[in-house]
Amino acid sequence: MSLFGFALKPRRSKSAQTAKDRLQILLAHESRSGSKEPDYLPKLQRDIIEVIRKYMKVQDDDVMIRMERENGLSSLEINIEMSADEKKGESAKKKD
Amino acid sequence: MTQLKDNTPLGKVIVITSGKGGVGKTTSAAAISAGLAKRGYRTVVIDFDVGLRNLDMIMGCERRVVFDFINVIQGDARLKQALIKDKRVETLSILPTSQTRDKDALTKEGVEEVLKELKKDYDYIVCDSPAGIERGAQLAMYYADEAVVVTNPEVSSVRDSDRVLGLLASKTQRAESGEEPVKAQVLLTRHDQARIDKGEMMTVEDVLELLAVPLLGIVPESTAVLRASNVGMPVVLDAPSNAAAAYEDAVARLVGEDVPLKVGQEKRPGLISRLFGRSA
Secondary structure (H helix, E strand, C coil): CCCCHHHHCCCCCCHHHHHHHHHHHHHHHCCCCCCCCCCCHHHHHHHHHHHHHHHCCCCHHHEEEEEEEECCEEEEEEEECCCCCCCCCCEEEEEC | CCCCCCCCCCCEEEEEECCCCCCCHHHHHHHHHHHHHHCCCCEEEEECCCCCCCHHHHHCCHHHCCCCHHHHHCCCCCHHHHCEECCCCCCEEEECCCCCCCHHHCCHHHHHHHHHHHHCCCCEEEEECCCCCCHHHHHHHHCCCEEEEEECCCHHHHHHHHHHHHHHCCCCHHHHHCCCCCEEEEEEEEECHHHHHCCCCCCHHHHHHHHCCCEEEEEECCHHHHHHHHCCCCHHHCCCCHHHHHHHHHHHHHCCCCCCCCCCCCCCCCHHHHHCCCCC
16 A cells, blocks of 8 residues: 555465465365266275274264365375274374 | 358357356356357347346346246246347347246246247357356256356355356256266456466466366456446447457357467556556
């Protein structure tokens, strides 16, 4: 606003990049059919639950699977909530 | 420039959609349909925004509306009575919507019937979708062959466009019948190269990477758009401007021409006008 504003204004970080990064994460979650989001996630989730069931008691909705993409790095996050008689709050995380 | 095409009509349905409001759907629907008509294609543009009729204002025919889309669907008027012939371009017609009814007045069967009728006479049927993803928007896209997803280089618009692209791929007749999917393209509007250069605005490449669909065109932020709407002129029929040129290019691509992408830009204010604080 000041007359010499252009000289005094500190260089702000590029907000456009922040916008892009935020959207990249968000859109990977809000998968739309026919997009780059892998469609094997629900099947993978079922299979993982099957495997875990062999060893411990878990309900279908105790397992949460998420895929994130950021700067060329994808991460698959698997969270398993265990009932009181099993150990609590254990989670597995795998990066590729 | 305007000559009637004698061959059988193409009967192509194009939806102009976006999810988010205020990104330039109606402006784009008006400009694209006028651009198609200018090229000699028999074109009709339909307002699907029942209850918030605005296409008639942008097209400058608001005082000529007698019957509307809803009257036709409900059998109170014939299609020919509701269609308004544009006075500037011979091959262009407008089908306004109702200002007093709500979206429930639209029925799938009614929309299908009207589109079927229009396909007999028109090359391009341009559907101006309402904002949102409710009934009106879903019906506007349901019978589409192609889609123009109007997007601003801004987070909420890009997110909504992504959502709409998902609906186009699943909630349309083409998707449900397993036909070739709706051909969706992004039209980037309110593009501001100066702000991109400063890192304040996402670039075209950023948006395309996020949405992963082809680009139909880039319309620069322009004072010509408001000016044209003030006087009820589709941008391409108003005085020459960067925005008009961008829409003409987009229309050329829409009909299959190979036009290189240009990033048009408003002239930046000179030093004098900047010093005196005049802004557009």
